[in-house]
Amino acid sequence: MNYDLVIHNGTFVTVNERFDIIPDGLLCVKAGNIERLEGLAADQSPPPATETIDANGGLVLPGLVNSHTHLPMTLFRGLADDLPLDTWLNEHIFPAEAAFLQPENVHWGALLACAEMLLSGTTTCCDGYFFEDQVAAAVDASGMRAVLAQGVIDFPAPGVPDPKKNIAVPRAFVSNWRHASALITPSVFCHSAYMCSAETLKKAKALSMDAGVRFQIHAAETQNECRQIQHDHNTTPIAYLDGLGILDEATLLVHCVWLTAEDIEIIFKRRARISHNPESNAKLAAGIAPVPQLLKSGIVLGLGTDGCASNNNLDLFHEMDMAAKIHKTETHDPTTMDARTVVEMATIGSARAIGLDHQIGTLEVGKQADVIVIDHHNPHLTPMYHPASHIVYSATCSDVRDVVVAGRVLVRNRQILCLDVERIMSKVNEIAYQIKKSR
């Protein structure tokens, strides 16, 4: 049998149930799926294949899964930092979005995000933004896998000047993208309980249930949000959403920094999932989500970076390091969030959170071949005792050498094969020049 792709000569970190590590592994791909995964004896050659990746002794792992992004916000990377949340939003981000979010700009910003994600080993993301059709076209062009959602708010939004159309637009988006690409799964994203009315939330949830797609929402991110919901609805954001019938296993709650014991009980009972974004929460001083407790409660958590205006990157390696360290500090316990737990959160955890764990998140026979190779022949990764430790505490995004999605090689030797990165950077720099000039 001739395989489409064979990867060999590396240490394979499967992230399966037992977290098996295969020292001299062999992974064979046919029609986008992993057909074989096993050790290769020293005297054996890899089988014939149309394409072969020699990992050169590096680490081979499942592609990372970013469970929360706003891709086109790469346009605003570092535009404004270190400001009070309301100044940052109202005086910088909202005006920039209002002035510069035209469809074409959104497309270039999303393409840049795809380039950054692929080069840093992320093979799947879960996004929500405006002009999401443009985002989807960009992701489609990049060859990445994604869950993509049109955003919903009750105010005039980029591309949706009339809030009365804020359900019609995501409905059209879901319909446009439901069968358009095997790698793109549409979804619906309500911004939050404070930017959407109860009616909007219920309609959006009904739309996502009818279409059988995920419903995403920012929830319990800041203390201010909790105070506002308490004031308006006399309860917590989680209990409020639950009262509206929003929470079930197709719901992704983003952030969940401020939770009561009852909130955690509700999330567990409804089997809702959480996207944990520690760097964004830290940079905006939102707080620290009670992640060790959530994991102990058996709640599914994925890792996410959030948008580039509040991080300021889409780098899950950096995010893993932060996830490992910030909870140790918070709990005063160095055993909290060990390296294996964090690697799981950035792969199979995120895959579960976004509903794609049947396809991705681990290296296992039968799953899609979303695979990355990390080159650890580098002073900062020498020596290596434990692969998971290196992935979390020592590797950086630039150590990713090759990236495969659904069996297709998208990055080889740190070169993106499917996008014109020079042109994308040049276009985004032109847009940024206009943004700078306007300030």
Next chain:
Amino acid sequence: MNYDLVIHNGTFVTVNERFDIIPDGLLCVKAGNIERLEGLAADQSPPPATETIDANGGLVLPGLVNSHTHLPMTLFRGLADDLPLDTWLNEHIFPAEAAFLQPENVHWGALLACAEMLLSGTTTCCDGYFFEDQVAAAVDASGMRAVLAQGVIDFPAPGVPDPKKNIAVPRAFVSNWRHASALITPSVFCHSAYMCSAETLKKAKALSMDAGVRFQIHAAETQNECRQIQHDHNTTPIAYLDGLGILDEATLLVHCVWLTAEDIEIIFKRRARISHNPESNAKLAAGIAPVPQLLKSGIVLGLGTDGCASNNNLDLFHEMDMAAKIHKTETHDPTTMDARTVVEMATIGSARAIGLDHQIGTLEVGKQADVIVIDHHNPHLTPMYHPASHIVYSATCSDVRDVVVAGRVLVRNRQILCLDVERIMSKVNEIAYQIKKSR
């Protein structure tokens, strides 16, 4: 006039008093010193020089200064993580040190550390360890700048089996290295108030005062340490050291996580300096140092990574990001530790902390030419609105392209010119193989 080195065609982040940024800068070096630093008009060419670096539109900044390292601990990078502090130290690190810290291993570990630091833009470090003569030889071979100290404890130590010699050995080290190299400044490092008796501390301080060198010590790192000093001496670690006459402006206090208001007052009054190591403190769950408060008090702080067994890297870019984010979380204030403050801490702040601010830490005429070039022609650094934001929140160690120490180019296009990196990695991998086998 023919310069030895000219750097041009970049955005120069001077980190001077006004944090001046020179958009199209020119920096000229003669005999290791910065002789000119100014803007270069579009129609002007850079002056003739023996060597020229075209920064290609990148960022040019002072070399980063790591105010706390244990260089040879690269040998134990990722050997043991996510463990309670005493298990980690007593069952993993101390036994590995006892078995594997021979002079030759220390030398290779230190060489690896130098390679890692240079490739990540660090031009100066401040170190303390055992067999420090081997460390100094390695640093000397690398061309880096450093403050280096022989460690002092009251127990048998690698290279100092007889604790009675724990002052004689650092005395010999200081004497060996005082005039040996223009780039190496010797120092004395007492491990801590709980590993050294009052007598040892006073003798070591007397040695450092006699020799006119820095005195370094870990202080107030963990709550356990504070409890022990309280139990043994009925006071805090800082007040205890002050009572022994240890604290003055030549003293570098490492960590300072657990401080009382009186401790902060003492440190300020004595003009002692602090090395802040947020990633190590987070990973070991030691806690979060009250850095915003210390800065407000006018205390000099530098940034440091600590050793590779507790971080697990020597990457100051990563450390800057953590320093910016963790204090925002801790203070619930996103304006805390803005990007400029953090860049200052990793350059001139560290230079002040280790007593080399007259020579390094900023790009200014008259200072030594310790300079790095960052390539930001890369998706994760596109677009760029504010250089300081990019340095702290978006750049990674791998974005460093060129590195200059005292006017000598040590890294060009990410290639180390002065060390045989392949041989160093291969030697360290051999040592690590023995360490693995022994476990």
